Structures are given as C-alpha cells and as structure tokens.
Amino acid sequence: MTVTDITPVALEVHGVHKWYGAHRVLDGVDLTVRPGEVTVILGPSGSGKSTLLRVINHLEKPEIGYVSVNDELIGVRRQGDRLKELSERAILTQRSRIGFVFQNFNLFPHLTVLDNVAAAPVATGKLGKAQAQDLARELLGRVGLADRTGAYPRQLSGGQQQRVAIARALALRPGVILFDEPTSALDPELVGEVLAVIKDLATSGTTLVIVTHEIGFAREIADRVVFIDGGRIVEQGPPSEVLDRPRHERTRDFLSKVL
Numbered sequence: 001m002t003v004t005d006i007t008p009v010a011l012e013v014h015g016v017h018k019w020y021g022a023h024r025v026l027d028g029v030d031l032t033v034r035p036g037e038v039t040v041i042l043g044p045s046g047s048g049k050s051t052l053l054r055v056i057n058h059l060e061k062p063e064i065g066y067v068s069v070n071d072e073l074i075g076v077r078r079q080g081d082r083l084k085e086l087s088e089r090a091i092l093t094q095r096s097r098i099g100f101v102f103q104n105f106n107l108f109p110h111l112t113v114l115d116n117v118a119a120a121p122v123a124t125g126k127l128g129k130a131q132a133q134d135l136a137r138e139l140l141g142r143v144g145l146a147d148r149t150g151a152y153p154r155q156l157s158g159g160q161q162q163r164v165a166i167a168r169a170l171a172l173r174p175g176v177i178l179f180d181e182p183t184s185a186l187d188p189e190l191v192g193e194v195l196a197v198i199k200d201l202a203t204s205g206t207t208l209v210i211v212t213h214e215i216g217f218a219r220e221i222a223d224r225v226v227f228i229d230g231g232r233i234v235e236q237g238p239p240s241e242v243l244d245r246p247r248h249e250r251t252r253d254f255l256s257k258v259l
C-alpha cells in the first residue's frame with residue numbers, strides 16, 4: 001500500500017513468517033482486508049490456515065512480520081524494528097477487537113447460553129452485567145436462539161452451539177470476525193443454519209475472514225478467495241477467478257478434490 005492509498009484497512013497481515021521448531025508453517029504471508037469485506041481462505045490440510053488466524057488473533061506470535069487491526073499494530077515485531085513485546089493487558093484489549101469462532105465452538109460449559117454471550121463485555125469492563133445480558137438477548141435473537149437463553153451448551157445441538165459462539169463473537173462489537181472451519185464439526189443437516197447466520201453477517205457489512213471447505217458458500221458470499229498452500233498465498237481474487245478460472249496448478253488440484 002502507498003501513502004496515497006487512503007482506503008481504510010480493517011486488517012493487515014504483513015510479511016508474516018511462523019516456524020514451529022524447524023518447521024516453517026507460514027512463509028511470508030501478506031493480506032489486506034478492507035472494512036466490510038468477506039475473505040474466504042481455502043487450502044489443503046496443514047497449509048497454515050489455522051496458524052494464520054491464530055497469528056491474527058495473537059494466539060501465536062510470528063517470528064517475523066506483523067498484524068494490524070484498524071491501523072493499530074497488534075502482531076508485534078515489525079520487521080527491522082526493535083522487538084516490542086505488548087503487555088498482556090494490551091494483547092487482551094487488542095484481541096477484544098477481533099471475534100474468533102472455532103471449529104469446536106469452545107463455549108464455556110458451566111455457563112448458560114446467555115452468560116456465554118454476556119461474559120466478555122462484562123470481563124473487559126465494556127458493559128455492566130444487566131446491559132451485557134440485554135445485548136446478549138438481542139444477539140441471540142439475531143442468530144435465532146431467543147428461546148434458548150437459559151440452556152447450557154450440552155443441551156444444544158452443534159449447530160445451535162455454533163450460533164451461540166457467533167453471538168458471543170459479536171458481543172464485543174469486533175472490527176473483524178475470524179472463522180476457522182465453523183461448520184466442519186457439524187452433522188451435515190446442521191451446516192445450513194450456521195452458514196445462514198454467517199451469510200446474514202456478510203450481507204450486513206461485517207468484516208469476515210472465513211476458513212472453510214464449503215466452496216459453494218465461498219462462491220456465494222466471498223468478495224475475495226485466498227488460496228494458501230505450504231504457508232504461502234498461491235493466488236487470490238474474486239470467486240469468479242480463483243474458483244472458476246484458477247491460474248495455478250495447485251489451486252486446480254485442490255479444487256478438483258473438494259468440489
């Protein structure tokens with residue numbers, strides 16, 4: 001990006017390299033996401049998709065490179081700069097600007113659905129308990145679970161649990177929401193209800209980054225599809241290019257296996 005480019009940036013990943021021991025998992029990833037954009041990340045198992053989301057959310061630190069959200073550095077270690085470790089508190093604040101929806105829901109088992117959604121705004125001091133519960137009711141209504149606020153996660157189907165997880169991610173009013181294979185742990189008949197909620201977010205202008213193997217869904221909602229293999233972005237572009245006219249052999253090979 002040049003200094004004359006004034007389009008706002010919701011999320012920027014810059015030159016990120018990540019190793020686990022001698023194993024290079026991310027090999028120079030650059031990604032820019034604009035506000036309101038829906039980015040779908042595709043790639044084979046082990047290509048680094050989850051690691052990329054974890055670096056974005058500060059669950060992992062890159063060895064080189066940085067991440068910024070709403071033009072604020074969160075990823076540390078800008079290449080060439082002196083190392084500057086963020087305090088735990090700064091990390092938590094910055095992470096609260098990013099929603100994360102996991103494959104296995106990761107709800108708090110001992111809290112009701114309502115309290116799962118209300119917990120973070122209270123814990124971060126953004127809202128009082130009553131206000132947070134009002135917000136939680138509103139968000140649970142949005143994901144079609146207004147009648148299950150008093151249930152515990154174990155009493156819900158996987159699709160319902162994932163919808164609670166999405167409401168929980170929305171509760172901090174994040175600038176961007178990351179989804180890591182949000183439907184791959186679900187029975188096939190429950191996939192549609194979760195995709196419908198994600199689609200509702202996409203069409204209402206929420207900035208989303210979604211790792212998924214649901215190619216039809218990607219074609220429907222993505223502004224941009226990013227294909228990653230071996231820790232590198234192999235190609236990216238609108239679905240009509242990457243999915244329908246992939247330029248790279250590795251993308252074609254991957255699509256032929258998942259379509």
Ligand code: ADP
Pocket residue numbers: 020025043044045046047048049050051052
């Ligand atoms: P994907 O989500 O695309 O399937 P991952 O980002 O989970 O890929 O993993 C990329 C590679 O990094 C894989 O080879 C995986 O085994 C390895 N990996 C992931 N997490 C760790 C970890 N905590 N320690 C060591 N290796 C890891």
Ligand code: MG
Pocket residue numbers: 049050051180
């Ligand atoms: Mg993964």
